[in-house]
Amino acid sequence: MIIAALKSNTDSDTRSPIHLDTVKTLIDLGAEVWFEEDVGKGINISNEIFEEIGLKNHTRESCLKNANLIITNQALEQHELEQMKSNSTILGMVSPFSNQDLIKSCSKLKINLVSMEFIPRITRAQKMDVLSSQANLAGYVAVIESAKYLSSALPMMMTAAGTLKPAKVFVIGVGVAGLQAIATAKRLGARVEAFDTRDVVEEQVNSLGAKFVKIDLGETGETDQGYAKELTEEQIKKQKELQAKVCERSDIVITTAQLFGRPAPLLIDNMTIDKMSPGSVIFDMAVESGGNVEGSEVDKIIERNGVKIIGISNLASKVSNHASLALSNNYNNWISDFYDKESSGINFNFEDEIIQSSVLVYEGKITNERFQ
Numbered sequence: 001m002i003i004a005a006l007k008s009n010t011d012s013d014t015r016s017p018i019h020l021d022t023v024k025t026l027i028d029l030g031a032e033v034w035f036e037e038d039v040g041k042g043i044n045i046s047n048e049i050f051e052e053i054g055l056k057n058h059t060r061e062s063c064l065k066n067a068n069l070i071i072t073n074q075a076l077e078q079h080e081l082e083q084m085k086s087n088s089t090i091l092g093m094v095s096p097f098s099n100q101d102l103i104k105s106c107s108k109l110k111i112n113l114v115s116m117e118f119i120p121r122i123t124r125a126q127k128m129d130v131l132s133s134q135a136n137l138a139g140y141v142a143v144i145e146s147a148k149y150l151s152s153a154l155p156m157m158m159t160a161a162g163t164l165k166p167a168k169v170f171v172i173g174v175g176v177a178g179l180q181a182i183a184t185a186k187r188l189g190a191r192v193e194a195f196d197t198r199d200v201v202e203e204q205v206n207s208l209g210a211k212f213v214k215i216d217l218g219e220t221g222e223t224d225q226g227y228a229k230e231l232t233e234e235q236i237k238k239q240k241e242l243q244a245k246v247c248e249r250s251d252i253v254i255t256t257a258q259l260f261g262r263p264a265p266l267l268i269d270n271m272t273i274d275k276m277s278p279g280s281v282i283f284d285m286a287v288e289s290g291g292n293v294e295g296s297e298v299d300k301i302i303e304r305n306g307v308k309i310i311g312i313s314n315l316a317s318k319v320s321n322h323a324s325l326a327l328s329n330n331y332n333n334w335i336s337d338f339y340d341k342e343s344s345g346i347n348f349n350f351e352d353e354i355i356q357s358s359v360l361v362y363e364g365k366i367t368n369e370r371f372q
Contacts, residue, residue, distance in 0.1 A: 001031045001344040003335070004067035006060060007039040009074050012299065012313050014042025014320040017071040017092065019328040020049060026332060027054055029339050034067060036060045043321045068345065071331050075099040086110045087363070089346060091331060093117060093130055096360060096371065097261040103371050106361040112348070113361040116330060117260075118368070120357040127333040128354070132176045133326035138285060138315035139180030139256070143169070145318070146252045146283045147188065149301070149308050155189020166191045170246050171210075172267060172292070173256035174201040177285060181254050182210045193250070195243055197231060215242045236265055244272040247282075254283045255292035261370075263290035270294050270304065278306025287311030334358070 003026055005018040016039050018026075026033050034056045037047055047057050063070065064083040070076075072092035078101070084090075089112040094102060096115045106113040116130040126132070146169075147154055156166040169185040171178050174196035182205065185192045192210035202212040217235045231239065247253050247268065253276075258264050264286035273282065273294070284296040288311075295302050296311040303309070316323035338355065340347040348362055349355055360368045 001069065002034055002067045003031045003069045003071065004034040004058070004063035005036065005039055006063060006070060006072045007036045008042070009077075010314075012317065013073060014317045015073055015314075015327055016040050016043050016045070016320075016324040017073055017328060017331055018050075018055075019043065019321075019325045020045050020053070021325055022328045022332055023050075023053070023055065025329075025336060029336065030341060030344065031069075031339075032056070034058050034063055036063050042317070043324045069335070073327070075102045078105055081105050081109055081111060084109070084111055087112070089114060091116065091334065100371060103360055103366060107364055107366050110364040111361065112346075112359065112363070114334070114358050115360050116334065116358065118358045118360070119330075119334075120353055122353065125354050128330050128337075130327060130330045133330055134316040134323060135175065135177040136180045137319050137323050137326065139177035140184045141312075141315045141318040142177070142254050142256075142283045142285050143181050143184040143188065143252075145310060145312060146254060146281045149281050149310060150251060151279050152251065153189075154185065167251040168193070168249060169252045169254065170194070170213075170243075170250040171254045171256065172196075172243060173258075173285075174198070174205055175256060178254075178256045179204060179208065181256065182208045185252075186210060190252070193246055195239075195246070197235075197239070213243070213246055215239055231265065236267070240267055240269065240272065243267070244275060247272050248275045250276070250280065252281045252283065254285065256285045257292050258286045258289050264292050266290075266294060267292040268294065273304050273307050273309070276307050280306075281308045281310065283310045285315065288313050 035050055037057055051057055064080055069089045075094040091114040094115050119125050119128045154167045157164040167190045169190040169192045171181045171194040174194050182192050182194055186209045193213050194205045194210050195213040205212040282293055284291050284293040286292045287296045287298050293309055296309050298311050298313050301308055301310050338346050366372050
């Protein structure tokens with residue numbers, strides 16, 4: 001079996017789907033591991049270093065034409081799919097909701113498609129959860145990047161020239177990214193407040209030393225996958241009104257609210273921004289899926305009345321080495337769990353919950369009912 005790792009096809013994503021510290025897992029399976037030339041450039045691993053441990057350097061075209069299993073961080077283009085062998089498999093982060101043509105093409109060309117975004121949130125699958133591993137690092141990056149654009153320091157400092165007050169950070173959304181943002185801001189000495197529509201996360205917020213902001217929105221909750229449920233228009237309006245008061249007293253506001261497969265909810269409008277102090281910062285972590293903040297733009301810093309609104313894509317790529325290590329482990333764990341040494345291929349056992357959820361196309365059939 002030939003497993004081929006492709007490099008990212010966008011300049012903003014410098015992550016690699018394989019990593020020097022984790023690729024031995026694939027080698028030990030007995031598979032032949034190929035990589036696209038310069039796949040490790042964004043994490044400072046040369047082609048020669050990969051070759052020294054037994055991997056084979058090939059062009060992208062050669063990987064596509066010969067591999068039984070392709071590992072990728074993005075969806076492939078139509079002309080790339082047409083180069084692949086029938087019954088080969090694509091494994092990776094393929095953004096299925098925005099790439100439904102990819103699903104149809106894989107079905108037509110009999111290419112198996114595995115979306116790592118659809119890994120179920122069950123205990124056994126935690127080691128494969130790419131959304132969590134990358135969101136964790138993104139939460140860290142959001143705080144670091146926000147601090148860069150704030151004109152004051154985050155911690156309280158007692159100096160001979162006087163006491164410097166700690167910065168006030170408000171995190172909206174306490175999922176994996178939000179929790180890491182809270183923890184990072186606290187470690188840097190900021191005073192942190194956080195809000196989430198799920199009251200059950202209050203204990204987690206408090207355990208990190210932050211204050212949970214209580215906003216009574218009526219009945220809310222979470223999905224069976226652990227995501228916050230979508231709010232009604234009336235609930236969103238009430239949330240915006242009450243959290244505006246917290247934004248007004250904050251130096252940094254970080255928004256993390258995203259809805260899987262749907263546009264992100266707009267939580268901070270211009271009226272709220274105009275109440276914030278000049279020099280404060282808003283970091284929109286949901287900018288790639290529509291944005292939580294009015295006026296935010298992908299990979300741009302917009303300034304409104306002195307308030308900087310930051311939107312950065314591929315946040316985890318800002319710490320590409322650790323992001324690649326985590327991501328490659330997620331991929332390797334999926335492959336290892338379903339690799340059949342006798343047949344030297346993947347065992348697509350649809351009685352397994354992980355296979356049922358993550359495999360979108362198999363043997364020409366679209367298997368996930370959301371895309372049928």
